[in-house]
Amino acid sequence: MDELTREFLIESQEGLDRMERCLTDLESRPEDTALLAEIFRSVHTIKGTTGFLGFKRLEKLAHAGENLLGLLRDGKLTAEQHIITGLLSLLDGLRSILRTVESDGGEGEGNDAALIARLEELQKVEVQKADSRQDKLRQTAATPDEADDASALTSAKVQNPLLMMLAKEKAEAQKSAAIVPAAQSASIATIEAEKTVSMAGTASSSAAESTLRVDVALLNQMMNLVGELVLTRNQVLQATASDPKMTLLSRRLDMVTADLRESVMKARMQPVSNIFSKMPRIVRDISQLLGRKVRLEMDGQETELDKSLLEAIKDPLTHAVRNSLDHGIEPPAIRAAAGKNPEGTLKLRAAQEGSHVLIEVTDDGAGIAADKVRAKAIERGLITAEAAAMLPERELLNLIFLPGFSTAAAITSVSGRGVGMDVVKTNVEKIGGKVEIESRVGKGTTLRLRIPLTLAIIPALIVRSLEQSFAVPQGALSELVHLTAAQAAKDIEWMDDAPLYRLRGQLLPLIFLDRMLTAGKGGRELEGRDIFVAVLDADGRRYGLIIDGLADPEEIVVKPLSAVLKDIGLYSGATVLGNGDLALILDPGAIAARAGVTARAEEDAAAIDADALEAEESHENEFLLVEVAGRRAAVKLGDVLRIEQVPVSRIEYAGLRPVLHFDGQLLPVEDAGGLLAAAHDEMQVIIVVCRDASRQVGVAVSNVLDVAAGSDLFEAGTSAPSAGVTLLKDRVTNIVYLGSVAELPMIDQTTEPWHTAVENA
Amino acid sequence: MSTAPRAILTQSRDAVPEVVEVCSIRIGDGLYGLPISHILEIVGGAKPETVPLAPDFVGGLVHYRGDVLTTVNARKLLGLPPLEGKASDLLVVEGTNGCFGLIVDSVREVLKVSREDFEPNPSTVHERTKGLLAGAYKLKEKLMVMLDPQRIDPLELAKAS
Structure with a gap:
């Protein structure tokens, strides 16, 4: 298929899509001339271009439709429902021919006589009712190539006097230049009309000029390559983490990769x-x-x-x-x-x-x-x-x-x-x-x-079990519980063969990942080491997955598995980690199903009646209750990204500001309680990583106590809601204000020589 | 004759060159071969990541040029005990359903062998392994047993088992 035909197909399809939207709108606003003009233009453009390309069947059908539309646009007919139905079948007819053109290169053998007759019928019915003045106008409509262009312009932008003048001139010019093939002049007229509109400063057409059609296959390939780049970046970051000379470079690589990824993803967004x-x-x-x-x-x-x-x-x-x-x-x-x-x-x-x-x-x-x-x-x-x-x-x-x-x-x-x-x-x-x-x-x-939002790259937590790494999609993860060997022996309770854990008073079914993956039964004996419980929520099925250890959260690039491994049913893919290792991506839903976990019973009838809105509201009011140097404080749960436990020695200082460095990213740490200053090097400190607008900040705390719903407090007398405090577990608790954490100096504000060199390269 | 050696037999009847290039592979004590036309790459010192609950013949996953390949462990396939403590070689094989990996003890030189030295599977070969083999070339010092790239494809193996 040649370039011209392909262009024509894409343009016509877009035109018809527009027409379809307008037609359904027309039903509710039958008098809207702008809508009619838009529809007319779509059909007219098709008719005009088919003349060039020699698609006779399309031209005939479009012509029949145009006649009917001409009457509608000039107000000789009103867009009643049967007419709209007729126009919709015209649309379908045009679409099906275009499809044939696309697949075979020709228009096919179909016969449109019935449809054309119907479109003509729709005109006549009205004409019989119409008075003589309208009859005269119908005669004009029979020679539409001259008249319609002019009137298309007038009716489309009647309010624009400049266009009005232009339309009159056009009509004059066409009358004199009768030798020019009708179809050709028609399409020139449309093109010129569009140009004038864009010159007149219509925002929509200037937007069209700055866009470009890109093959989806190319975008897919770009997405794959960006995925590879993300992988390589992760590996570079891990390999160079200990080399101070590389820090700036790898941070720059990190930023550029992130931006590039975002741009490519954006390019794929519709x-x-x-x-x-x-x-x-x-x-x-x-x-x-x-x-x-x-x-x-x-x-x-x-x-x-x-x-x-x-x-x-x-x-x-x-x-x-x-x-x-x-x-x-x-x-x-x-x-x-x-x-x-x-x-x-x-x-x-x-x-x-x-x-x-x-x-x-x-x-x-x-x-x-x-x-x-x-x-x-x-x-x-x-x-x-x-x-x-x-x-x-x-x-x-x-x-x-x-x-x-x-x-x-x-x-x-x-x-x-x-x-x-x-x-x-x-x-x-x-x-x-x-x-x-x-x-x-x-x-x-x-x-x-x-x-x-996207398929290819998802945030995941990397967990360890069976001496291997597995990825758990963050979307399913609600919290993590660490149990020491002693706690595990005491707190994991059993009902027959089913291990259970009391999570804030509610029983949570537990699944041992290692036992499930080795198809081993295993009794009540635990191996006497520390374990982690990843509390997962898969389609309302809540359970705790018992794993041996945690590694860092990572943005992973999902790679599909071969059919043989997909059939195992527990993995949704695989990924290459920053350290070059492979990790299988666990499917939380499938694990729940295999272990026989069903949706929580306590969320039955009552939950159905509860409004979704209420649920959202209560989530708004949930707080993470922490202890900082003996005092209680609250962090909005929605802001909490994750909780990290790090040795104090990992906290570094940028000037006087404590910061935490991981994966080439710097996290400013808020230390209101003076925990870091008082701590020894070997001590562990808990950092609650929070989201504050687009940046992330860490809050140093001594202990994470609980998650609880807070209630608003009101000032006595005025009843004004008080900000910054909430009633949590019957005690007035301060809410940590993240905005008060000072910003880090940004890399773009400093002028490193290498930075400019990269920009110029 | 059974269906197993069909690929090579039909090739020999057609106007295929008399000399074929075969990559020789060491698995246990045996010498095996795979036509180089099916081999995309040879990767030394591969450390495949095990996949819990996978069928027995699966040797794990390897990262190969941005893709995650399922591998077949040749030792498991031939019923040999696992190779303890030694690094294995990985052959990236182009199958009909895409690429897969084949984990072998070590990859040896590429040999040029003559069609005249080819013999189809003898009837006495064990039924289980017969399906995986595609005849043998009589080399001077030893037999080189040909693996059938179509049959050792993990999808085919999964269907067979």
Whole structure:
């Protein structure tokens, strides 16, 4: 395929995407001339370019559509629903021809006569009703190449007098230059029109000029190479950590690599609107088909997600939307009878939450009845009646994700073919995401897709077991507990064969990683050494993974495993660590499943009724309770990244400021309690590493006591909330203010000779 | 004749050069060979990372040019005891399902052998190992037993077991 045709295809597809968006908008705003002009322009551009390229079939179809659009744009017709349906089928027709062109290079043999006739029919129906003045105008529309361009310009930017003049001139010029082939002059007109618009200073077209189309394969390759660079950087940092001469260079390498990685990732990011914009059409088509009345609300369309992930969630999201329309939102009559607004609401919301993007599909439909789910699952043989009776309500809802589950009473063309939510779940989990469902009978259902921002690089904690390193994704890790040999012997309790640990009063099932990986049973005897319990949360399944030791947290580059090793089922990949060792990436969900850990029972009915908002709020109010030189203080839990125990000798001083150096990064340490000054070299000190805006700071503490929810305190008399203190475990506790930790001098503010040399190179 | 030596037999009937280049490998006391056309690289002193719960024949994972390769331990495959305390060599083999590693005791020189010296698997070879072997070349001093690169692919081994 030649360059020109490829350009044409990309441009036309973009034009049609725009047209689709406009058409669905048009339904709610049929009088909007700007929308009509946009649609007209898309079709017109296609028609114009096909003339050059000799695609007769496309040209004919586009021409028929253009005639109809011309009438609409000039206000001779109103965009009623049947006309929009006709235009949508025109859109589909054009798309299918473009697809054929893309795959075969030709337009194919299809016959569009029926569609063209229908488009003409739509014009005539109105013309019969129309008065003679309109009839005259229809004659003008029959020779659209001259008239339409001029009017396209006038109607598109009527408010712009400059353009008005230009349009008049254009119309004049075209009349005189009748020898020029019609199609050619048409497309020149459009191009010129666009130029004028951009000269007039429209922001959108200047943005288009500064962008560039890049092959996704190239971006993928860049991403791989950056992954390799991150790996090499990690190795360089570890190898040069002890060499002071290299410190500056390796820090620079570290920064450049981090920036480069971020830029490449950004280049792969696309706004969620790319898939959200397909939804109005889908919702419109399906709700008409099923006789529902649905209003679609979309929020957070600017949220960005990696291109490959966006592709991957397109189908699951479409499926979820269909499901909501088919099973969720009831027909208008039933809604009215239930005292609801006959028009249902479907909300699509996207938002970034830390290293994840959250996409929610919420409907205010009938909700999912847990009893029905239970009955259906038993009927389908997906679960035994005894097992179903044991399940808490929250787990029951998750049964709809099992393959072969479908609660729709009748099979419709939309959904209910036995493939359903399991496809959504598997597709989302394939890319490392999670699916959650929440439903209240009569109120509606929310399906939540939690998608990682990127696939390739994830933060992980490296743990040791069986003399080997393993990586645990940070996303699943909630806390770490260190138990000395004596504590382990005392605190690990047993119920039959199951080891348990009391974590702040709640029983936490424990899994010995080494025993699981050697398929060894092992009795109650522990080997009498210190152990760590990594408290993991995989899809609501909480458990403690017992490991022998901890290494540093690292950003790891995920490498896929061969099918043979994937089949083991406990590993989600492998990675090369900074020291060059390989580590297997543990799959917390699979480990829980293998050990038979299920979601917590205490989070059943009560948790379902609790609003998600409340849960978020209470998280806001959680604090890490620490002890600093005999006094209690609190650090906002949301700010805490990790807790490190280091020998005091590792604390160095930049001027008078205590700093901690690891992996080539400097961490300013806040020592309000004077712990460091009072400490001897061999002593261990606990550093709570916190996030303060974009930087990280460490807080030296003597002890970490607990995690607890704080309550606000109010000044007596004024009732004004007091800042800086909270009520924690019935005691007034100071909150550590991270902003007060002074900033480190930045490298860019100093002028090292090598620095400038690198810049000039 | 069984299906095992098919690859080499069919090749010999076609217009393939009479002399083939084979990388000779030492595994235990035996001399084995692998056509160099299937070998991407030879890496000395490889230390594969063990994968708990992996099938027996898997020799672990190695890092190779940005990818993580699954390796096959030739000793385990041939039913030999593990090599204690000595470094092994790694052959990066190009299989039909992508690359994999083959851990052997040591890699020896590349030999040019003549088709005339080739013999298919004799019927008396143990059934279990027969599937992995693709005949042998009669060298002057010793037999060089050919490994079948298709059959020792970890995916194929997993299917067979």
